[in-house]
Amino acid sequence: MGESTQAEQYLVSRIRKGDDQAWSQLVERYHGRLVAYAQRQLGQRADAEDAVQDTFVSFIRTLGGFRSQCGVESYLFTILRRKIIDLYRRGKSRKIGLIQDLYTSGAGEEESDCLSGFASSEPTASWHLRRDERKDQLQEVFAAALMGVLDHIKKTPNFETLKVIELLFFCQLSNSDTAAALKLDPSRVGVIKHRCLKQIEEGIALKNRKDLLEGDLEGIIAQVWRVYRPSCPKRNTIGAFLLGTLEKDWQDYVAFHLNTLGCHFCRANFEDLQEQNRQKGADKLHHRIMESTVGFLRKQ
Numbered sequence: 001m002g003e004s005t006q007a008e009q010y011l012v013s014r015i016r017k018g019d020d021q022a023w024s025q026l027v028e029r030y031h032g033r034l035v036a037y038a039q040r041q042l043g044q045r046a047d048a049e050d051a052v053q054d055t056f057v058s059f060i061r062t063l064g065g066f067r068s069q070c071g072v073e074s075y076l077f078t079i080l081r082r083k084i085i086d087l088y089r090r091g092k093s094r095k096i097g098l099i100q101d102l103y104t105s106g107a108g109e110e111e112s113d114c115l116s117g118f119a120s121s122e123p124t125a126s127w128h129l130r131r132d133e134r135k136d137q138l139q140e141v142f143a144a145a146l147m148g149v150l151d152h153i154k155k156t157p158n159f160e161t162l163k164v165i166e167l168l169f170f171c172q173l174s175n176s177d178t179a180a181a182l183k184l185d186p187s188r189v190g191v192i193k194h195r196c197l198k199q200i201e202e203g204i205a206l207k208n209r210k211d212l213l214e215g216d217l218e219g220i221i222a223q224v225w226r227v228y229r230p231s232c233p234k235r236n237t238i239g240a241f242l243l244g245t246l247e248k249d250w251q252d253y254v255a256f257h258l259n260t261l262g263c264h265f266c267r268a269n270f271e272d273l274q275e276q277n278r279q280k281g282a283d284k285l286h287h288r289i290m291e292s293t294v295g296f297l298r299k300q
Contacts, residue, residue, distance in 0.1 A: 008072045027056060030076055037268030041084050055080040077265055142224040145203030149196060150230050159253045164192045166261055169225050229265060233257060238269050
């Protein structure tokens with residue numbers, strides 16, 4: 001779920017030139033998964049659709065500030081989350097149930113910008129420019145380190161480690177809660193966590209980059225994780241899971257990510273794919289009915 005694909009960049013470049021067909025393609029590509037995500041959070045379809053409409057309005061109005069490093073999907077989800085947070089503040093109730101909900105409800109939700117915690121009251125324009133440059137730099141450095149660690153884990157593949165670090169950093173569970181959720185010995189969780197942190201430190205050459213680190217390392221990793229979602233399965237992987245065509249270990253991991261961890265973003269993709277499959281099924285039935293009846297229609 002990292003930077004924009006070439007196809008996304010091409011669409012965005014056309015949209016910036018005022019191409020309404022490109023804008024229609026982008027809306028068509030993402031609106032289904034955004035509505036699925038918003039409806040899980042808000043409950044009502046009408047509320048979800050309103051939030052998604054506002055999201056696309058905000059996206060097009062702030063397109064000049066979009067940076068391709070985070071990807072269009074992540075950028076849209078970031079905007080949508082902020083819209084939903086505003087609704088919560090106005091009294092909307094929130095459904096709680098999956099691990100992500102239970103342990104991150106209200107925690108880290110106030111700001112989707114992974115570096116919002118580094119804000120300052122310094123008023124000068126030059127300071128804000130330096131801060132924004134620094135935020136971008138920190139995002140990219142930590143995201144690259146996380147991607148490197150996770151790519152190695154997925155290629156192995158080591159799904160026990162992947163589940164552990166998702167619960168530790170994405171859901172921000174404690175070692176003991178992570179161990180209980182996965183039925184592991186707490187000491188095993190501690191070893192995995194220590195090894196992962198060491199790999200990330202090595203990945204960003206932390207000893208030589210003290211200028212980048214202003215806070216708790218684990219906290220920064222958790223914040224960056226929320227923006228880049230480096231462990232989220234790709235949409236085509238979720239599609240293969242839906243069809244049951246993944247290898248057993250991958251099928252088990254994606255089931256964990258969707259149904260136990262309860263990643264809202266990936267569940268939104270899953271539900272959108274389900275809906276698309278239902279629509280394709282309806283289209284096929286429509287085609288079959290037409291083929292089998294059009295001859296009779298002509299005889300009338």
